[in-house]
Amino acid sequence: MSASQETPSDSAHDPWAPLLDAVVAGLVHAATAVGVGLTAATIRDQLNLEGGAEGDIAFPAFRAAQAAGRKPDELAGALAAAFPPTPGIASVTARGAYVNLRADNAELARATLSLVLSRGGAYGEGPKSSVSACVEHTSANPTGPFHIGRVRNAIIGDTLARALRASGVPVTTQYYLDDMGRQAAMITWIWSKPRAEWPESIRRAVDGEETPGEKPDRHRGRPYPAVSAYLKENPEARDEVAALVQALETGHPPERHRALAQEILDGMLASLGRLGIFFDELVWESDFVRSGAVDQVLERLGKSPHAVREENGALAIDTASYGLPKESTHVVVQRGNGTSLYVTRDIAYHLEKFSRFDRVIDVLGQDHRLHARTLEALLAEVGESRRPSFVIYQDITVPEGGRMSTRGGSAVWLDQLLEEAVARARKEVLLRREDLAEADVGRIAEAVAAGAIRYHIVRVAPEKPVVFRWEDALSFEGRSGPFVQYSYARASSVLRKGGADAPPYPFDPALLSHPDEAALVRVLARFPAAVAYAARTAHVHTIAGYAHDLADQFNRFYHAVPVLNSGVERESRIALVAAVRQTLGNALDLLGLERLATM
Numbered sequence: 001m002s003a004s005q006e007t008p009s010d011s012a013h014d015p016w017a018p019l020l021d022a023v024v025a026g027l028v029h030a031a032t033a034v035g036v037g038l039t040a041a042t043i044r045d046q047l048n049l050e051g052g053a054e055g056d057i058a059f060p061a062f063r064a065a066q067a068a069g070r071k072p073d074e075l076a077g078a079l080a081a082a083f084p085p086t087p088g089i090a091s092v093t094a095r096g097a098y099v100n101l102r103a104d105n106a107e108l109a110r111a112t113l114s115l116v117l118s119r120g121g122a123y124g125e126g127p128k129s130s131v132s133a134c135v136e137h138t139s140a141n142p143t144g145p146f147h148i149g150r151v152r153n154a155i156i157g158d159t160l161a162r163a164l165r166a167s168g169v170p171v172t173t174q175y176y177l178d179d180m181g182r183q184a185a186m187i188t189w190i191w192s193k194p195r196a197e198w199p200e201s202i203r204r205a206v207d208g209e210e211t212p213g214e215k216p217d218r219h220r221g222r223p224y225p226a227v228s229a230y231l232k233e234n235p236e237a238r239d240e241v242a243a244l245v246q247a248l249e250t251g252h253p254p255e256r257h258r259a260l261a262q263e264i265l266d267g268m269l270a271s272l273g274r275l276g277i278f279f280d281e282l283v284w285e286s287d288f289v290r291s292g293a294v295d296q297v298l299e300r301l302g303k304s305p306h307a308v309r310e311e312n313g314a315l316a317i318d319t320a321s322y323g324l325p326k327e328s329t330h331v332v333v334q335r336g337n338g339t340s341l342y343v344t345r346d347i348a349y350h351l352e353k354f355s356r357f358d359r360v361i362d363v364l365g366q367d368h369r370l371h372a373r374t375l376e377a378l379l380a381e382v383g384e385s386r387r388p389s390f391v392i393y394q395d396i397t398v399p400e401g402g403r404m405s406t407r408g409g410s411a412v413w414l415d416q417l418l419e420e421a422v423a424r425a426r427k428e429v430l431l432r433r434e435d436l437a438e439a440d441v442g443r444i445a446e447a448v449a450a451g452a453i454r455y456h457i458v459r460v461a462p463e464k465p466v467v468f469r470w471e472d473a474l475s476f477e478g479r480s481g482p483f484v485q486y487s488y489a490r491a492s493s494v495l496r497k498g499g500a501d502a503p504p505y506p507f508d509p510a511l512l513s514h515p516d517e518a519a520l521v522r523v524l525a526r527f528p529a530a531v532a533y534a535a536r537t538a539h540v541h542t543i544a545g546y547a548h549d550l551a552d553q554f555n556r557f558y559h560a561v562p563v564l565n566s567g568v569e570r571e572s573r574i575a576l577v578a579a580v581r582q583t584l585g586n587a588l589d590l591l592g593l594e595r596l597a598t599m
Helices: 017-033 040-046 062-068 072-082 105-122 148-166 182-191 200-206 216-221 224-233 235-249 257-273 285-290 293-302 342-356 366-381 414-432 438-458 481-497 515-525 527-537 541-560 570-591
Strands: 057-060 089-095 098-103 133-136 171-177 281-284 307-309 315-318 330-334 359-365 389-393
Touching: 017 040, 017 057, 017 072, 017 089, 017 098, 017 105, 040 057, 057 072, 062 072, 072 089, 072 098, 098 105, 105 515, 105 570, 133 148, 133 342, 148 171, 148 359, 148 389, 148 414, 148 438, 148 527, 148 570, 171 342, 182 216, 182 224, 182 235, 182 257, 200 224, 216 257, 224 235, 257 414, 281 285, 285 293, 285 342, 293 315, 293 330, 293 342, 293 366, 315 366, 330 342, 330 366, 342 359, 342 366, 359 366, 366 389, 414 438, 438 481, 438 541, 438 570, 481 541, 481 570, 515 527, 515 541, 515 570, 527 541, 527 570, 541 570
Parallel strands: 133 171, 133 359, 171 281, 359 389
Antiparallel strands: 057 098, 089 098, 307 315, 315 330
């Protein structure tokens, strides 16, 4: 990634910062010496910080050569030759059109370990920001348990909120509850009837399936697929649900409606809690109707130059000028009976968010793309200049094909997955640690199971689909949450055995000269920039990638270099392991995975 994607923080937070400043200053000096006009800002924007066999930092000379009318490889060679001797920079070479710069191993080790060990849990965090953010995620309808397709939203959203907080941004997470739509009405419709009066097909689908003490989301949501099927074949029942929807939309919900929704939601949130996902605020859609906020939105929309009043009294907005698909350019925002629609209430919700937060982020499934574009158009129609940022993710599918669906019954429940994951994790833990007490086995298995699920889902870029397979989700090898957790436990074990479970950790950076030590230091040093990048771009999968890279390099170091049995290097290598444990722990925190001192 380029420096424009990964702007370094100051030296109080990022060990690369002083080195990057030295690189930029040296390249400015070299450019002047060879008669090329390059500013510090231009150089910093084009630096490649990914590192590789040729160096830690690279400057591509293509643009500068084109502007100067010179050959890129010739200019790169001239810049490398004119680069002045600079503390912290071990070598400057040219290869092709690139100037490659390598950091001095000892200086980078000194800066990195000093920062990690002094900042501790704050390593990776950026300077405090006054720009507040709201991350709205999950927001699944309270109709039954979470399936894995839904939980991808929660994992992405929660990880993004953690990354933003670590980058210094004050964050509020919100769950937006649709308690006014048809799906919520279906739950109230069936549970408002005595069990004996349930249609036979619905009762048959539920009877014998319930278990004593089952979670409320499973209990109350159990009839939902059968209700959905029943309504397709029974017009009278559809009319009853439609009447219930109208009562909800006019602000006259049945007495038990919110209580039923809250009961199901409590069970859903308990499942997310097992993954370490919690919310700062729960926002009920119906509150915007009761408060009059929706009426204010409708008043503003009615004054829009694109407002259209239909023959039946409905209010619509002509959004043709916003580039929406042709079939979606006539957006109804108020029905002829005076009730609002979901998108109208969503505008009221976003106006409320804009009144409280500087940055508004919505995590949405790919099937909500059109809704996002429509929302942007209608915000413009009410005169709101700001727009939310959208994180759009692809579906999770099952190997047989197709999306998971609650209504269709083709879902893998999160609770089921967790129980299966815990069972498999128990076997793995017992294979490694027969000496553990039963309570410890259970605690570790729960943490490993949750970590396996979270990591498996967050490691894939949101724009890519995830095909859900049990064997992949619950893998304890390779690119997995348990692998990162096990690496943390391994580092903890080294420190315990060395009698160095707590600071101080004195070290001599000159003694950390082994190639695997130098490589490990470089991964450690990139953590603050990795956090800042994920927070700025919402590419939270890169944190999972970073955690794997650090764990992988640590294990290479562990097998290649003796630590406790080494000679003069022992203290310095222990300090390096302590820095790894700290940074891995901070990365696990960002990913929502539990730190395990033993596995």
